[in-house]
Amino acid sequence: MRVALFVPCYVDQLRPTVGLATLALLEAVGCEVAYPEEQTCCGQPFATAGEPRRAAALGRRFVEVFEAFDAIVAPSGSCVATLRHGLPRWSPDPRAHAVAARTRELCELLGDPATRPLPRGRYPHRVGIHASCHALRELRLGSPSESREPPRPDPARRLLSGLEGLELVEPARRDECCGFGGVFAIEQEAVSARMGLDRLTDHQRAGAEVIVSTDVSCLLQLEGVARRHGHPQRFLHVAEVLAAACGLDGDAGRAS
Structure with missing residues (x-):
């Protein structure tokens, strides 16, 4: 499966280890992972602040950057929820609806039958x-x-x-x-x-x-x-x- 990794702003700026761990997990289950460097924010800060036009502009950018991929994966339920529900609301463009449907939270994808199981792990806590x-x-x-x-x-x-x-x-x-x-x-x-x-x-x-x-x-x-x-x-x-x-x-x- 060819997937694009979307890294949320909080991860990029404050907890980059989450992005690295996400990449390692995706590769471990057999995904071919790309990281589009042109990616920007999903638009959630504008959406929650009552700025739908500015959120929609970022949504259009997201579609342009990610539409070529089979799946888009992010280690964030919050950002994925914004994209999955926001992209169709912000734009009538069928491409936006298609990209929204292919955008998935990390754990959703790791549990997908199309991917390999993770290696056995131990965490005694x-x-x-x-x-x-x-x-x-x-x-x-x-x-x-x-x-x-x-x-x-x-x-x-x-x-x-x-x-x-x-x-x-x-x-x-x-x-x-x-x-x-x-x-x-x-x-x-x-x-x-x-x-x-x-x-x-x-x-x-x-x-x-x-x-x-x-x-x-x-x-x-x-x-x-x-x-x-x-x-x-x-x-x-x-x-x-x-x-x-x-x-x-x-x-x-x-x-x-």
Whole structure:
């Protein structure tokens, strides 16, 4: 499978190890990976700030850069949700609809029958999963607690559960928001910080040593709160954990 790697802004600027781990994982499951250097932001900051025209301009750019590929993969439920739902909304161009349909979150692709299984991995730590709101409710990767529908597959949880020695620990409120929400964290700083502390405390009570998510933005929010309040947990993207556990990416995802 020929795939293009889309690297979100947060990953590019603040956690590049996630991009490297993503590349290692994609190659390990047999993908031919390209990285288009002309890529830019997905447009989410403008979309959430009420600037649809500027978001649409970035959406058009995204289509131009990525339309030649069989699949576009990003280590971010948030950015993929923006593209999958935003591109068709911003443009009637059939190319935009086609690119949106081919844009996938990393764990979605790693669970695809068209790819090889990952190597067996070991990760002997107590891990709490932070469910990204966009991945859970917009991409429908897993079942939110308020849902009355039949359970939906959660590819990140399935991949982590397959690692030898890893113990998943469940917070009491398993899918509560971290409080980031893009510009929400800026406009409602106090509320955002309290939401992050509540989320972090819930994971700590469950006994998590490592908190893992599909979204770097959520992890940075929680990590910032943790450092301010002296919490000891580590915060890693699922790609970092999987790559380290499977021996694909050095020490990037090690918890100690």
